[in-house]
Structure formats: structure tokens, C-alpha cells
Amino acid sequence: MTVPASALDGEAYAASPSGVAAVRRPGARTSSRRSRIGVAFTLPALVVVGAILAYPLLYLLYLSFSTYRPLSSSAVTWAGLDNYVRLFTDSTVANSLAVTLQFTVASVLLEIVIGTTCAVLLANVMLGARGRGSRLAARVLGSAYIIPFAVPAVAGAYAWRMVLDAQFGAVNALLGTHTTWLVSYPMLSIVVIDSWKMMPFVLFVMLAAVMSIEPSQYEAAELDGAGAVRQLFSITLPSVLPVMVITAAFRAVDAFTKVFDTVFATTGGGPGDATRVFPLLIWRTAFTHLDFGSAAAQAITALAISLVFGGALLFTQRRRAS
Structure with missing residues (x-):
């Protein structure tokens, strides 16, 4: 007897030619739900780590196109590609x-x-x-x-x-x-x-x-x-x-x-x-x-x-x- 896929919550069975359930595999709905849960758990950490890494990197990139010599001036001026x-x-x-x-x-x-x-x-x-x-x-x-x-x-x-x-x-x-x-x-x-x-x-x-x-x-x-x-x-x-x-x-x-x-x-x-x-x-x-x-x-x-x-x-x- 073939087991209907609708009888399972988020899982499907691949039936053999003889009508006996042979392979059990996760359904698309379960995989999608697990992916969303994984993203929800990891997103806060990714945002925090990304913000911590992004700010100094972006400031370093900005500073590389600027002139900043504290002994001569405390101002940061745009220098373009001079550096x-x-x-x-x-x-x-x-x-x-x-x-x-x-x-x-x-x-x-x-x-x-x-x-x-x-x-x-x-x-x-x-x-x-x-x-x-x-x-x-x-x-x-x-x-x-x-x-x-x-x-x-x-x-x-x-x-x-x-x-x-x-x-x-x-x-x-x-x-x-x-x-x-x-x-x-x-x-x-x-x-x-x-x-x-x-x-x-x-x-x-x-x-x-x-x-x-x-x-x-x-x-x-x-x-x-x-x-x-x-x-x-x-x-x-x-x-x-x-x-x-x-x-x-x-x-x-x-x-x-x-x-x-x-x-x-x-x-x-x-x-x-x-x-x-x-x-x-x-x-x-x-x-x-x-x-x-x-x-x-x-x-x-x-x-x-x-x-x-x-x-x-x-x-x-x-x-x-x-």
C-alpha cells in the first residue's frame, strides 16, 4: 500500500513500483522552514559582526583617500588618489x-x-x-x-x-x-x-x-x-x-x-x-x-x-x- 504524501507533516515518500514506500525524504516545506529558522538564528550575529567589521574598514578606506597629519593640522581633508x-x-x-x-x-x-x-x-x-x-x-x-x-x-x-x-x-x-x-x-x-x-x-x-x-x-x-x-x-x-x-x-x-x-x-x-x-x-x-x-x-x-x-x-x- 502506498502511503500518501499528504498524510505526513512536511515529509514525502517515494513509492516503489510495487506500491511499497521505499525512500523517505524531507519535503520542500520542511526544508524551507528550516532555512528560515536558521537565518533567523544567525542573522543577529551576522549583523553585529558585520557592523563591527564594516565601520573600521569603511573608515580606513575613507582615510586612504584623505590627508590627515595631526602634527600639521587636525582636519581631515580630501586627497583623492594622491596617497x-x-x-x-x-x-x-x-x-x-x-x-x-x-x-x-x-x-x-x-x-x-x-x-x-x-x-x-x-x-x-x-x-x-x-x-x-x-x-x-x-x-x-x-x-x-x-x-x-x-x-x-x-x-x-x-x-x-x-x-x-x-x-x-x-x-x-x-x-x-x-x-x-x-x-x-x-x-x-x-x-x-x-x-x-x-x-x-x-x-x-x-x-x-x-x-x-x-x-x-x-x-x-x-x-x-x-x-x-x-x-x-x-x-x-x-x-x-x-x-x-x-x-x-x-x-x-x-x-x-x-x-x-x-x-x-x-x-x-x-x-x-x-x-x-x-x-x-x-x-x-x-x-x-x-x-x-x-x-x-x-x-x-x-x-x-x-x-x-x-x-x-x-x-x-x-x-x-x-
């Missing part, structure tokens, strides 16, 4: 963008290579632990790597300043030298410090990706006579490559637009302008030169670059998903 013309013709801005790009590429590459390598090794240790003591040691080791990520960025940067000190630093003590690392090798220093800080995040993501690989793939590879190196390049790396690409893109956005505290607490952008990254340039334009119009234009440019990186990330993710 953007000055931005794209200023060699200081071009140099800062180049320095930031160089830092981003080096830092992300180092984090991905070391993070993925450590994730593979840590996964082998955790999966190979058999006894109670071995499992406990594997858990401690699996938790200890997160410590650098938990340390505040400024505290970690000042700790690295002491480690790299020319006279009393641990690095020079181990090498038997008196190298002024932050002066002689400033870019290398901030890349290492930032990678030390953010590499645990990459390791955490890549470890989850490695642990999610089906063990049967490795068992089949062992039956075929594949060694550890062959399994690494034939199974592990191809399996985690999509996660690696997305993680690298996410870290690139973060490194390009948010690298401020590490540089500010270590090299201060020096020597000269060797490590004057773009966020530090924005801060100096606003709070050292008190040119808030130019600083707003630089901030909008940084936001646009971040949106380009984010769009590339979403495009890559959707393309791989399809």
Missing part, C-alpha cells in the same frame, strides 16, 4: 614589498619542509610505539612540539635575541664565534625565528594528514617489495600534497600580512631597510611619521594582497575538490 599615487611611486614601499615577499617565500618553504619531515618521523614513532613506556614517550613527544607555537611572539623574539647575542649568545658559544647574527644575517635570523614559532602549526596539520593515510596502502607496498623511501615518495607525499598546498597558501597569507612583532622585537627593520617588512612600514608611517592617510592606503594595499592570496587559496581548494 595611492605616492604609494606606487615610492621606492621605499617597493623595497618593503620585495623584502616581505622574500621573507614569506623563505619562511614558508622552511616551515613546510621541516614541518612535513618532522610530521612523517613523528607519525612513525607514534605508530611504532608498542609498550606502555614507549606509548607514553610518544605522547610526550607528540605534545612537546607545540611549545614554540604557544609562546607569545614577542617573548620568543626577545629570547632569540639573547640566543643570538654576539657576546653571550648560546649559538656563538656552540660555534665558538662572535657573529652578530641580527646585523650580519638579519633576513636569515628573522626567517629562522619565525619558522621556529610557526613550524609547529605546519607540523600539527601535516601530522593529522599523515595519520589519516590508510595503513593498508603501506601493507600492500611492503608486499610489493617497496622500501621506506619508495613508500615516502609513492604514498605519503602524494597523499598529503593537497593539505600541504593549502597549508602553504594559508601560511603565505599570514606571513605576508602579519609579520610585525618578530621583526619589531629583533632587528627593528634594520640594519638600514634590510628587514623593513610591509606591516612594519605601515606602523612607522602611521605612528612615527604620523601620516595616517598614507598609512591607510598602505593598509588597504596589504588587505588587497591578502584577499588575492585568500582567493588563490579558495580557488586551489575548490579545484582540487572538483
